[in-house]
Amino acid sequence: MPEVQRMGLAEKEQQLIDDLNMFDEWMDKYQFIIDMGKESEGLPDAEKTDDLLVKGCQSRVWLKAEKVGDVLVFRSDSDAIIPKGIAAMIARLYSGHTPEEILAFRPTFVEKTGLAQHLTPTRANGLSAILKRIQQYALAYKTA
């Protein structure tokens, strides 16, 4: 599979940053995220099990990882649309990369896109909880 994967994580992240920073208006940025949420296939109800829930989000967010060949593929869902969009963006970013690549990668898009500021996290930051979960999956699949 690695040959299919054309862009590195850093490159893909830059694209994500460019996409989000294109918008001058918060409204447009949110519209973009909401659209991402609406376009996301989500997970079938049967797959939305409690063990996939990301702790620390105010809405329920599920994140699932599967290994396809050498790389991980992430799928996600949420009962709220904005988290669903964000989770989808993050799932897309990390999908198609090996656990090693993921573990070696230090994401900066949260700060660079102002997402941290705009997504008013609670005490347990939902966004960072998702990112942490990604790392945990990568670790588990690497050692597995």
Place this chain on the structure above:
Amino acid sequence: MPEVQRMGLAEKEQQLIDDLNMFDEWMDKYQFIIDMGKESEGLPDAEKTDDLLVKGCQSRVWLKAEKVGDVLVFRSDSDAIIPKGIAAMIARLYSGHTPEEILAFRPTFVEKTGLAQHLTPTRANGLSAILKRIQQYALAYKTA
């Protein structure tokens, strides 16, 4: 006995106020109080029982009341000298008066002499605790 009692409570209080306000210097005022304490006979150890302790003083203050004819006579002691002097002053003020007189009397010397401010009371103001105890004695002897 009432004929012996020459001055009313208000008059005696005014004298006390004049005595204390004579001093410009806090040192002299305290010296006066300390001297009062030293001159006070106090109570014999056998009489310093726990039921006479005034609650709410930082040092131990005992206050005893006896009825002699129609009037009350107060005696007091303390293991610290400043409270001893103050208690003696108050005991002298109220001694020789009937329970009714005492109950009818609203003392003002605490404010007028600045004693309240200078005697840095704790949460349970020692001075007001002594005054309250005087009232309790008067009430008890009146109804007795």
Place this chain on the structure above:
Amino acid sequence: MSYCVDISPLDKRVECWRSHFPQLRRKVHGRPLVYLDNAATSLKPRDVIEAVQQYYLRDNANVHRANHALGHASTTVYEDARKAVAQLIGAAATQEIIFTGGTTDSINALATALSKSYLQRGDVVLLSELEHHSNIVPWLELSQRMGIQLVYLPIAEDDDRVVKALEEHIERHRPRLLAVTHASNLTGRVLPIERMAEVARQYEVPMMVDGAQGVVHHRIDVAKLGLDFYAFSSHKLYGPMGIGVLYIRKKWHDVLPPFRFGGGMIDEVDYQSVSYAQAPYKYEAGTPHVAGAAGLLAAVRFLESIHWEEGLAYEQQLLRVAVDTLRKVDGIRLLGHEGGQYDPIVSVYAPKVHHYDLAVLMDQMGVAVRAGHHCVQPYLKKLGLKGTVRISLAFYNTEEEVEYCADALKRSIQILTG
């Protein structure tokens, strides 16, 4: 001291009230702050902020047995605060006011002390069905640990039915304690606590009231009502954080043991024995939050200075506007506000939209509301809901803010469903 009292018409007076709350001049996300999360915590008037600041600048000291001028000043402000609170809620005696860390702390302290002195295995504690977690979980812990039973009183929109249900529940369950909220932080519903207290007295059931919301919107008189316990937080009553009150009626002072142990609450300590001081001190171990008390004192004085009653009446007027305006927003429903008495709190939900998404977008428009379960999960589950968006008002809010909020809600729903 009096603030704003001679000003009319009303909107000018509201303007004046607002001028006392510095946070109202804040912008968020580049827009003027519209703060409608008052039930979570109120904004603080300048007098309160300054009282705290002045305390630290000038009088800061410990209170217990301080024989110096700062200690004296601290003790004075601390005990003045106690007096002011006693007066505010109509306590018969100053020593009935116990300072705690907040409502949650007050209720926990009470539950613990009652569990050691009064409640026994099998005893029933009667709560209402719309209690905040802080008035459920402390009792749940007792039920798990020592087998007391929890029974929940249903709360109808009609006060008569509530009172009738209370009588029935008391007859049926013979509770050893009635512990109910003064007003719901989720729906704003005000319980008929005067009438409930009457029933409780008649059946000789001790009564605790969670006043976290109630004390903010009512002139209460605990002595007249004959309440045994009343709990509230300073931070929702325009005072500082980290301090609250537990009113303990005097007749309980000999029954109820201390709930925290340490400095300041003892009469005498030996290595193997201890005797306790009198109330209120026996209930206040450790260094108290004197700066908090100084701020709470300032809050009470501030409320008196603006003729608080007028603020309370205005809140009710604002509530009617809010309910009317929100009812007109397509796609949402309101919890309650059909009949009974309500404090200025309105919870709404949009069946097709997640409350979290709504709050996030409204925040972008400068509107601070709260979304979630509001620590009232059991009742929400009963209604079949996961959460609501809660709009909670204070006397410094305006009709314009309420309308702006309704617009923001409308727009958010459009964005999310469009």
Place this chain on the structure above:
Amino acid sequence: MSYCVDISPLDKRVECWRSHFPQLRRKVHGRPLVYLDNAATSLKPRDVIEAVQQYYLRDNANVHRANHALGHASTTVYEDARKAVAQLIGAAATQEIIFTGGTTDSINALATALSKSYLQRGDVVLLSELEHHSNIVPWLELSQRMGIQLVYLPIAEDDDRVVKALEEHIERHRPRLLAVTHASNLTGRVLPIERMAEVARQYEVPMMVDGAQGVVHHRIDVAKLGLDFYAFSSHKLYGPMGIGVLYIRKKWHDVLPPFRFGGGMIDEVDYQSVSYAQAPYKYEAGTPHVAGAAGLLAAVRFLESIHWEEGLAYEQQLLRVAVDTLRKVDGIRLLGHEGGQYDPIVSVYAPKVHHYDLAVLMDQMGVAVRAGHHCVQPYLKKLGLKGTVRISLAFYNTEEEVEYCADALKRSIQILTG
């Protein structure tokens, strides 16, 4: 940010440190304040006062599940404070830091939680003989209520003997918990807690340290020491009142149940069941004192900014001056300060004069000291004393102040005995 660090000589640096504490410019009874009651509560640096003020002016909001900008800001400052405290005391993980109301609250919470999960009838808790009431009475209550036994470790001037006694006591009594103060608030004596922790670890006895005084005068590293619990108050550490810390080592998080119940600490609540959140939240019910956390964060930053180590070294230098000067005052005696390690606290007594009289007269001279039993009655009784006058120093005190204090003491004795 760095304050005062490039300034020399030392007295100029102290001058600079002093300039950060507004209360030092205060007069009492017409005289400049000489504040030597630091062990009761410290003065607060301007940064702390302003952090609290700024919090209320700007970010004031509730933290739990706030989906708006103010709630975000509040949450951030609250969690930043947790991080800063974790770093300050060397906690291995941020969630080991639990915010409480203060030391007394921390120890009570711990005692309660241990009594429900770990301690059983007959178990021995080993304390030291010079504990503050706040580390005696919570355990005494357990001893009365559930029959745990309290044994007290004698504290010799010589550290070797303390460690030896600890070993003997552990061998003889097999305690289930060692709960000792880091330093005595009466005498200033610092216990050899590093070595004691080593012994405790060797015998597998969990160890709680009351750091109310210790944390103010030492760089502590709880992880390295292997402590299980560490308690302290913000208000003695130059931070605001009404907030404190209980460090709970991670391995206890699954053992130790919550100690307060209500909002913010649950995972899910039904009418008859509840599950709890993870630490630290499961230990923090109710609205926390966010303004206090903001101030505590500022206090920690302030201490870093002045290179706190230099302040700590200077305190020791000042202590030597104080001990030397006070030894020369006729008619008084010092408690301890003969051999072992001491924090800058000196208790004195005058056999012929009541400590209360001394403190009252010294106050008139502008000197704030504390007189009384200092919440250490059992140890004082052992010494045959009713009370002492306690002089407790901070890095913003000067040699001149210490000398003025000794003079005031001398004069007061003369007035009282003359």
